[in-house]
Amino acid sequence: MNKIKVENNKIITDLDQSLFYDEYKLKIIKNTNVMIDLSETKKDITLEIETKENTVSSIIILSHLTNNYFNYKIKAYSKLNIVHLAVDNTDIINVDLKGKEANVNYHYSHLNFKKNQVTFNVNHLEDDTESYLVNHGVTLTNDKLIFEVNVYVADNSKNCICNQDNKIIMLKSNTSSILPNLLINNQEVEANHSAYLGSFNKNILFYLESRGISKNKCYELLLKGFLLGEVKIDKQLQDWFFHYLNIKKV
Amino acid sequence: MALELKKLNCTIAEKKILNDFSLTIEEGQTHVIMGPNGTGKSTLSHIIMGDPIYKLDSGDILFNNESILSLSPDQRANKGLFLSFQNPLSIEGVSNSEFLRTALAEKTGSKVGLFDFVKQMDQAMDDLKMDEKMLHRSINKGFSGGEKKKNEILQIKLLKPSFIILDEIDSGLDVDSLKIVGDNLKRYQKENPKVSILIITHYPRILDYIKPDFVHMMVHGKIVKTGNITLAKDIEQNGYRLNDVSENDINE
Ligand SMILES: Nc1ncnc2c1ncn2[C@@H]1O[C@H](COP(=O)(O)OP(=O)(O)O)[C@@H](O)[C@H]1O
Numbered sequence: 152m153n154k155i156k157v158e159n160n161k162i163i164t165d166l167d168q169s170l171f172y173d174e175y176k177l178k179i180i181k182n183t184n185v186m187i188d189l190s191e192t193k194k195d196i197t198l199e200i201e202t203k204e205n206t207v208s209s210i211i212i213l214s215h216l217t218n219n220y221f222n223y224k225i226k227a228y229s230k231l232n233i234v235h236l237a238v239d240n241t242d243i244i245n246v247d248l249k250g251k252e253a254n255v256n257y258h259y260s261h262l263n264f265k266k267n268q269v270t271f272n273v274n275h276l277e278d279d280t281e282s283y284l285v286n287h288g289v290t291l292t293n294d295k296l297i298f299e300v301n302v303y304v305a306d307n308s309k310n311c312i313c314n315q316d317n318k319i320i321m322l323k324s325n326t327s328s329i330l331p332n333l334l335i336n337n338q339e340v341e342a343n344h345s346a347y348l349g350s351f352n353k354n355i356l357f358y359l360e361s362r363g364i365s366k367n368k369c370y371e372l373l374l375k376g377f378l379l380g381e382v383k384i385d386k387q388l389q390d391w392f393f394h395y396l397n398i399k400k401v
Numbered sequence: 402m403a404l405e406l407k408k409l410n411c412t413i414a415e416k417k418i419l420n421d422f423s424l425t426i427e428e429g430q431t432h433v434i435m436g437p438n439g440t441g442k443s444t445l446s447h448i449i450m451g452d453p454i455y456k457l458d459s460g461d462i463l464f465n466n467e468s469i470l471s472l473s474p475d476q477r478a479n480k481g482l483f484l485s486f487q488n489p490l491s492i493e494g495v496s497n498s499e500f501l502r503t504a505l506a507e508k509t510g511s512k513v514g515l516f517d518f519v520k521q522m523d524q525a526m527d528d529l530k531m532d533e534k535m536l537h538r539s540i541n542k543g544f545s546g547g548e549k550k551k552n553e554i555l556q557i558k559l560l561k562p563s564f565i566i567l568d569e570i571d572s573g574l575d576v577d578s579l580k581i582v583g584d585n586l587k588r589y590q591k592e593n594p595k596v597s598i599l600i601i602t603h604y605p606r607i608l609d610y611i612k613p614d615f616v617h618m619m620v621h622g623k624i625v626k627t628g629n630i631t632l633a634k635d636i637e638q639n640g641y642r643l644n645d646v647s648e649n650d651i652n653e
């Protein structure tokens with residue numbers, strides 16, 4: 152897998168011919184997989200990621216305790232599958248679907264300890280563009296997490312699909328919120344959104360516990376399921392992400 | 402002595418759901434509770450299992466002579482109690498295999514690898530005519546009513562409880578699935594003669610497979626009549642004939 156890693160101020164890249172990197176700009180030329188590891192830098196990063204036409208690529212992003220700005224530009228007939236694991240980040244994520252049939256599948260999982268806001272802007276700028284957003288956050292302290300999700304469909308963009316699933320599980324009480332804004336200027340659109348803010352369902356917890364699973368283990372199962380669901384990533388990455396659940400367990 | 406329910410009283414939203422409910426189920430016995438909808442059967446099963454949303458006003462539950470009232474649901478499960486839910490819950494994102502492996506690991510103290518686990522489950526799933534793919538799907542998500550009930554039986558085969566409560570195990574099952582579920586339960590009982598079973602049901606269909614020692618009729622939160630299989634057949638034919646149950650039986 153291709154790799155970009157930021158360690159403090161140093162950027163280490165290990166990339167093949169399928170992508171090109173220069174000065175915080177990444178250009179995807181052919182179908183590819185890349186991991187962007189920002190978990191070990193304290194520096195706030197602004198990163199632009201652009202695809203060429205006719206590509207299908209997967210990106211995994213790890214980030215920790217930084218304020219980052221990601222700007223994606225997806226060209227015609229291209230698809231980006233992004234899995235973004237964030238620990239205590241304040242992120243701005245901007246996705247421009249710039250060409251016909253541009254498609255983004257963004258799975259954003261967030262563990263929140265201090266106050267953070269994550270803003271998504273998804274802009275459907277052409278016909279037949281599709282966006283699928285899963286934003287799942289867990290707050291582990293009394294500090295709040297805000298998800299602001301702005302989806303824009305331009306008036307001349309026909310037959311777009313925009314799906315969003317925004318959920319925050321609060322393990323401690325706080326004033327987290329989800330702010331979805333749909334700005335749809337074209338009638339021929341398929342839009343679905345769901346939002347949930349709260350704790351795990353008591354009946355579900357009881358069902359798991361009734362099978363002899365301790366409360367802590369139940370939470371672990373449910374949290375992992377909630378944060379990753381069907382997403383398949385290496386055990387090593389899962390371990391990195393989930394070890395934060397244990398560290399701050401009070 | 403297996404399970405002793407002693408004068409259980411439970412009130413929900415100012416409505417009395419269990420009214421001095423008492424019943425003793427000995428090791429190896431099979432009891433049936435039949436009763437109209439809303440009479441408190443599922444509530445009773447949840448209370449036995451320790452569902453924290455229900456609080457008893459009074460009464461005690463003894464399992465093998467020890468009160469289990471202060472135990473959490475997982476502690477009760479690890480003592481050998483198992484509740485097959487009337488409506489098993491679907492849990493998105495948690496795979497059936499992860500769930501079952503975790504439950505097994507909590508019971509045995511060691512986690513089995515996925516590969517060995519799947520191999521171990523092969524026979525059990527075959528017995529239940531379940532597709533192996535179901536192991537890798539989210540718990541009960543998109544399962545039909547029958548598949549959910551089979552999944553409950555699969556958990557029994559895996560966790561090997563000594564006291565089983567079957568809450569409406571036959572609802573949502575077609576004739577073929579009922580036979581599969583019934584045969585599997587019958588075999589489990591044969592292989593574990595000490596197992597006690599409490600069957601909660603509307604219809605005596607499942608009793609073609611598991612022969613009850615006692616049949617109880619429950620109305621308004623208490624047992625109003627006890628008999629054998631004949632009572633079950635009678636209820637099936639004639640309904641609960643609530644008029645026969647005097648106010649005295651209900652409110653002492
Ligand atoms: N969690 C609950 N909240 C409010 N009412 C409940 C709850 N659980 C059960 N009840 C009420 O208790 C009564 C008994 O329900 P239940 O035990 O499900 O009956 P059964 O299983 O015999 O059909 C019903 O009137 C039901 O509405």
Ligand SMILES: [Mg+2]
Nearest residue numbers: 442443444487
């Ligand atoms: Mg019921």
